[in-house]
Amino acid sequence: MSVSLTRRQVVAGMGLFSLGLLTGCDNSVSLSYKYGKDLSDKILGRTFKLKDSEGNLTTLSSFRGLMPMIFFGFTQCPAVCPTTLARAAQIKKLMGKDGDILQVVFITLDPERDTPAVLDAYVKTFDPSFVALHGTLEETAETAKEFGVFYEKIPSGSTYTLSHTATSYVYDTRGRLRVGLSQSLSAQECTEDLLTVMEVC
């Protein structure tokens, strides 16, 4: 109980209001989030294998010990992608020192046009710690399917744009999927839910 109390105090010190269950890392008891959607009963993103901007093979376990927040998009996206990445950068700041374990991961849905160099420069404009992942068209399709991410090419004159799911998927430091954050939430709201995830891991 003393451990719990300490944890409670630490969490209270962070200014968190939604203190629910204090559970250990090893069980998958669902947490109650004020804004996000609890995804702890879903198994998503366990098997993807993509490359980072330097060509290193990256999987979910590459982020062990960190809290990955995964978002799908493309750099030619005019609205939701830059807005969500700007929000992610703001969340990281709002989390203060705890923000160090938040690892923002941007997965391109447009590997034909998003070169590794453009992707890297793009995400690092928002925060130097952000990483961008890419795969072949097939790997991208498989990864999106694994996450239940919808995307579709929309022909537009001689070019195309993409419609896509705008949810950010957050894992705990043990690689267990925890919460889905909708695009409509503010940085403040997301931060509260992320601190709830940190309560357990």
Added chain:
Amino acid sequence: MNSNAIKTAALGLFLLGFALQASAQTQVNDAWVRATVAGQQATGAFMTVTASGDSKLLSVQSPVAKTVQIHESTMKNDVMSMQPVEFVALPAGKAVSLDPHSYHVMLIDLVGQVKEGDKVPLTLTVENAKGEKESIKVEAEARALNTMDHSKMH
């Protein structure tokens, strides 16, 4: 002041008057473009357009992009959908916002990087109910790629 200077000044005033007259029908405010990183091929332009009489925004042109289109984005079940549109309706006197969450202008196949602080020329073609076309030239300021969209912040 010599006569040439006077002529130049008069011409300037004449052109200014002409520009004011031409833009009296449709007002464009707060035009901005999201800056890009090198190699990025497209970006968005945003603004508020107010027409004095019922009109349509038909098209936009810019020297910074080979293709300029008007798109509409919609959000349903956390899926952002994007569609090109034929025109944007501009009801009389109503400020229509072209922002990241609804209609916006897509600058596609950029001729170069759009850097923060750049002035991006845009020419809007607006048609009124009588079928008369009007061209409005604006300079949109390029804002940082990581600009948070303030209309969406709560």
